[in-house]
Amino acid sequence: MNRRQMLMAALPLVAAPTLVMAQAQPAPKPAAKAEARRDPYAPTEVAIRPDFEVGSIVVVSKDFFLYHVVAPGRAIRYGVAVGKDELVWKGRATVGRKTEWPSWTPTPAMIKRKPAQYGKWADGMPGGPTNPLGARALYLYDAKGNDTAIRIHGTTEPGSIGRAVSNGCLRMRNEAVMDLYEQIPVGTPVYVY
Template sequence: MNRRQMISLAALLVAAPALAPTLAGAQEAAVDPYAPIEVEIRDDFETGSIVVVSRDFFLYHVVAPGKAVRYGVAVGTAELVWKGKATIGRKVEWPSWRPTDDMIERNPGAYAKYADGMPGGPQNPLGARALYLYDDRGNDTAIRIHGTTDPGSIGRAVSNGCLRMRNEAVMSLFDQVPIGTPVYVF
């Protein structure tokens, strides 16, 4: 083996660990299209922002210019899809939950029993973490990016407007984004 071949082999061995997560992520996404994976994104979104494309059931956390981690989400049913720009105004681990008055009015059989709220925990519909979205005037939109007790809902339009993620995904995102993070929902 000559010097050039040794250097080439060494470079390949050094690069191999760096390639492994990318290949593993691609394989995982092929099996589960909603598994987190790093993808390319338009480079006009600011690093750190969150971009949601509701019709495709994906949330993108922009980690560098033109790069994002893509997560699968569940979104609101057709009449309840929320779109707009917001910022994360509050973050809560194991949040408590109370259905909105509109939710109770639309489906009292499912929600009236929770009118006084439900403490946080593994059975709570908001799951392990919640990111509360606020409008540009500082008002709570009542829309959350949150975990779920129903991971099979990811990739569907089933919620009352909030953006659901698998608990492990929302826990990862929660740890990465600060209060004030811009969120764009299309």
Template sequence: MNRRQMLMAALPLVVAPALAMAQESQPAGQRRDPYAPTEVPIRSDFEVGSIVVVSKDFFLYHVVAPGRAIRYGVAVGKDELVWRGRATIGRKTEWPSWTPTPAMIKRNPGQYARWANGMPGGPTNPLGARALYLYDARGNDTAIRIHGTTEPNSIGRAVSNGCLRMRNEAVMSLFEQVPVGTPVYVY
């Protein structure tokens, strides 16, 4: 056997362990993130452009075509703080300031009282990079927001004070796509 034949014969012994190591070094459970933006079918009776939130499933749907939507993961209000209803986007803000509601301060003064006069927008602000303000049919602010978050691991959980949290990159994308006046349905 010449040198080339010996190398060719040994190649499977070298390559097989390398392939096995490469497979082992990949992150375990390479399943797709269930809360990543994904185009999905949706009931065709929702108007194109509208936003539909299914709180119990932790998903927000932006209807992009008849029967088609981009689905985003969200965090929703905990227990009794889940907000449901119909609203419209009455205002949009980049890097919004934040002021906890009086009810939030009453529920948890240790966490919220120091911000009673507000917190300026920025990377540490709990509203994240963007906020969409929901208004009722009379034009009143509902105090419910669709906003970014400084806690992306909260997506898919019931943890907020009623607002709908999205990952910052997701809310930034949605922010660019929806105008003021967009209808929002929260179930």
């Protein structure tokens, strides 16, 4: 085992957020550079720590990025909106279910916090272009198979990406979540830091 391998083995998984971008990245193509200048949250292939399992999803909430690991040390990075203040959810989960144009029901806690805004939807809102979950949703389940009530989903507010504004879920632009949805099977591990 060389020195680099020993260092990587010694780093705990929770140190991952500080090391996600630690490796040098290849020079992006001119079009990718221009796109990144215009939109830092556009999907971009990046270098990450090589010990994240291929196929997994890693979210670094404080940086507003979701990484889909596509190869050892490589990921597609997407911009996300995360939970505001005390509503940030962190932990390990598994994609337990996937839905196109999902229906939405606010949680009892959401209704209690903002009854005027959420109370009218206590029985649910059908899926569609005005639904806050957007075009796709990945439902996160805990290790015991219980629904965490946390989703990776689209949004009707694409300007919220890169901000802490949600009730705990991870929002993506609809085109980004549609792309991710096609690549992620049920059972995919998800790590949220």
